[in-house]
Amino acid sequence: MLFNSLQFLLFFPMVCIIYYAIGGTRWRNAFLLVASYFFYMSWKPVYALLILASTIVTYLGGLSLDKCGNQKRKKLLLATSIVINIGLLVVFKYHGMINDTVSAFLGAAGLHWQLPNLDLLLPVGISFYTFQAVGYTVDVYRGTVKAERNFVSYAVFVSFFPQLVAGPIERASNLLPQFKEKHIFRYHDTTEGLRQMLWGYFMKLCVADVLAEYVNAVYNNPTQHNGTSMLIATVLFAFQIYCDFGGYSNIAIGAARIMGFRLMDNFRTPYLSTNIGEFWKRWHISLSSWFKDYVYIPLGGSRTGKWRHVGNLMVTFLVSGLWHGANWTFLVWGFLHGIYQVAAVIWRRLSIKHSGKRLINRLIGIVVCFLMVDFAWIFFRANTLNDAFCIVAKIFTALDKPYINISSLSVGCASLCLLMAKDLSDTFGWKIHALHSSNIGVRYVSFILLVCYILLFGSLNGGQFIYFQF
Numbered sequence: 001m002l003f004n005s006l007q008f009l010l011f012f013p014m015v016c017i018i019y020y021a022i023g024g025t026r027w028r029n030a031f032l033l034v035a036s037y038f039f040y041m042s043w044k045p046v047y048a049l050l051i052l053a054s055t056i057v058t059y060l061g062g063l064s065l066d067k068c069g070n071q072k073r074k075k076l077l078l079a080t081s082i083v084i085n086i087g088l089l090v091v092f093k094y095h096g097m098i099n100d101t102v103s104a105f106l107g108a109a110g111l112h113w114q115l116p117n118l119d120l121l122l123p124v125g126i127s128f129y130t131f132q133a134v135g136y137t138v139d140v141y142r143g144t145v146k147a148e149r150n151f152v153s154y155a156v157f158v159s160f161f162p163q164l165v166a167g168p169i170e171r172a173s174n175l176l177p178q179f180k181e182k183h184i185f186r187y188h189d190t191t192e193g194l195r196q197m198l199w200g201y202f203m204k205l206c207v208a209d210v211l212a213e214y215v216n217a218v219y220n221n222p223t224q225h226n227g228t229s230m231l232i233a234t235v236l237f238a239f240q241i242y243c244d245f246g247g248y249s250n251i252a253i254g255a256a257r258i259m260g261f262r263l264m265d266n267f268r269t270p271y272l273s274t275n276i277g278e279f280w281k282r283w284h285i286s287l288s289s290w291f292k293d294y295v296y297i298p299l300g301g302s303r304t305g306k307w308r309h310v311g312n313l314m315v316t317f318l319v320s321g322l323w324h325g326a327n328w329t330f331l332v333w334g335f336l337h338g339i340y341q342v343a344a345v346i347w348r349r350l351s352i353k354h355s356g357k358r359l360i361n362r363l364i365g366i367v368v369c370f371l372m373v374d375f376a377w378i379f380f381r382a383n384t385l386n387d388a389f390c391i392v393a394k395i396f397t398a399l400d401k402p403y404i405n406i407s408s409l410s411v412g413c414a415s416l417c418l419l420m421a422k423d424l425s426d427t428f429g430w431k432i433h434a435l436h437s438s439n440i441g442v443r444y445v446s447f448i449l450l451v452c453y454i455l456l457f458g459s460l461n462g463g464q465f466i467y468f469q470f
Contacts, residue, residue, distance in 0.1 A: 001042040002464065003251045004204055011039065012255060015161075019259055020185050029152050029179050036161035040124070047123040050088060055158045057084050058133040059151055062140040066147035078141045082134055089130050092120050097326035125165030127323055131290055133158050136172040138294055145172045153179045160261075162252040166245070166467040168266040168286035175263070183260025193257035195435050198450055199422075200250030204465070205458030206415040208244035211236045212463065213408035215381070222387045227394035228402040234395070237381050238374045239416055242270065244466045245284070269423040271373075274365030276340040279373060287323075291316050302345075309345065314338040329379045329388055336376040411457045 001007050015035050022028050041048045061081035068074045090098075136157075139145040148154040157176045163169075218225045218233035225233075249266035256263045266285050273279035280288045299312040314335070321334020382388035434446035 001039050003248065004201065004460075004463070007042070011035075016258060020183075025180060025182055026152070028183075029150075029156050032161075032179075033152055033156040033159065036156060036159040036164060039161040040159065040164060043124050044121065047126075050092070050123055050126065051129055051159050052155075054085055054088065054130060054133045055155045057081055058137050058158070059148070059154050061137050062147035062154075063149070065137070065140045074141060078137060081137045085130050085134050085137075089126055092123055092126060094322075094326045095120060128167050128169055129158055129164060131287075131323075132169050135169070135290060135294060136176075139172050145176070148172075148176060160256070162255040162261075163263055166248050166252070166465060167284075168249060168252070168264050169290050170263060170286070175261070178261050181260070186260070189260060190258050193254040195447075196250045196254030196257065198254075198447065198454075199435070200247040200252075200254060201458070202247070202415070202450060202454055203243035203250065203419065204247030205454055205460065207412060207419055208240045208242075208247060208466075209459035209461070209463045210408050210412040210415065210457070211240040211243075213459075214405045214412070215240055217405065218403065219381055219387075219391070220383065222382075222390050222394070225394075225403055226400040227396065227398040228400055230391045231395050231399075232402055234374055234378055234381075234391070236412065238271070238370070238377050239419070241377070241380075241466055242267070243419065248465045248467065269427045271370055272366055272423060272427045273369050274362055275369055276337070276344050276372060279369055280337075280341075287320070291320055295319055310342050313341045313345070317341065324380070328385050329382050332385065332388070333376050333380040336379065340372055340376075415457065 001011060015032075019028055019031060019035075022031055037048050037051075040051065058081055061077055064077050065074055068077060136145070136154075140147050148157070153176070156179055157170075157172065160170075160175070215233045215237045218229050219237070222230070246267040253263045253266070264286055268282040268285070270279055270283040273282055296312055296316040299315060300308055301312060302309050304312065317334045317338035318331060319334070320337070321330040321332070324330040324333070378391055379385075379388045382391060434442060435450070
């Protein structure tokens with residue numbers, strides 16, 4: 001069930017009405033669990049068994065860790081839980097990539113043998129709920145959270161439908177206690193949630209899905225387009241993926257807030273970052289902080305020698321690239337961001353100081369950071385490495401009259417201007433907040449105009465969210 005589908009627009013209000021009509025957190029949690037599994041099973045019912053398996057393994061693992069006093073046994077329990085969960089992820093997500101890689105190496109050695117092809121469909125959201133469940137287990141092992149004894153509360157924590165299939169990847173310390181609270185209907189939470197959902201729909205339908213028409217036409221046929229078209233498509237893809245995933249996050253956070261839950265922010269105007277380190281504090285915050293806390297810091301972080309520090313950064317970003325998909329293009333994307341981070345560390349250690357006015361430095365930093373991020377997006381979006389190298393080569397050597405799609409470019413760019421106006425307002429404190437105006441008339445008129453704009457200019461064909469494939 002997609003957020004941008006008629007089914008969800010009928011499903012969500014019904015869930016909210018029934019949720020608030022039920023008395024007591026015990027029955028509410030049971031209802032949310034049923035609603036969440038129903039939401040997920042609308043894609044492929046049998047894959048709900050994977051969520052259930054991950055839930056049972058980590059629930060029992062948490063209880064065992066909480067009772068165990070032997071440190072060696074605790075490490076064994078933790079490793080077992082992680083291996084089972086990551087093992088399921090590897091089987092369903094990376095089997096094809098492993099198969100192709102092994103076959104290629106054996107073929108180079110003159111051996112023609114292939115692993116059995118399981119032909120498995122990637123379960124929607126498996127990377128997200130797996131990481132959320134694994135994070136809980138690690139937190140219990142570390143003692144930062146207590147093991148949850150109520151199975152229903154824990155099961156709904158893993159499967160909470162607003163953030164189930166594409167995050168934010170929540171921490172047990174933030175979300176799990178909220179299922180023990182009695183949430184009452186609050187007008188302020190409802191209006192704020194609706195505003196955030198509406199802005200999410202604008203980002204998805206009026207920016208991401210509209211720009212996708214041009215981006216897909218160019219990136220799916222790289223041999224048919226010149227460098228100028230590639231350059232335009234690459235810049236537009238940066239905003240497509242931001243608005244696609246940022247739109248989903250806003251809808252998820254807004255939907256949860258209407259029911260009284262507070263999810264963590266996932267995006268904070270990332271393309272106005274002045275450096276790569278700042279970018280990763282603003283982009284997909286729940287995942288970047290997850291990798292920091294559960295991969296980078298356990299490896300030693302920056303508390304090691306300089307070469308070990310470099311290695312920790314590279315490993316973290318390579319794993320991040322691999323998390324996004326079973327394709328070498330994602331590994332190259334992660335490798336590039338690892339290189340960017342290493343370069344940033346070297347830059348800071350050299351203590352190079354900027355000269356000139358602070359605003360100019362900030363603007364230069366924003367432009368340079370965006371160009372670096374956008375270059376890496378080429379490998380993220382390209383279907384194959386060969387396509388990616390072809391696109392890079394054309395951008396630098398084959399500039400010519402571009403392919404123009406008036407409908408997608410005109411509407412997409414107009415919507416993009418509205419988006420950037422809001423992001424600039426939020427970043428620089430210009431206080432242009434029509435949807436949050438203190439004047440009730442301005443608020444309602446702005447709300448109605450935005451709804452009309454979405455209905456008139458948005459792409460209402462129910463396009464799938466990009467991050468569902470991860």
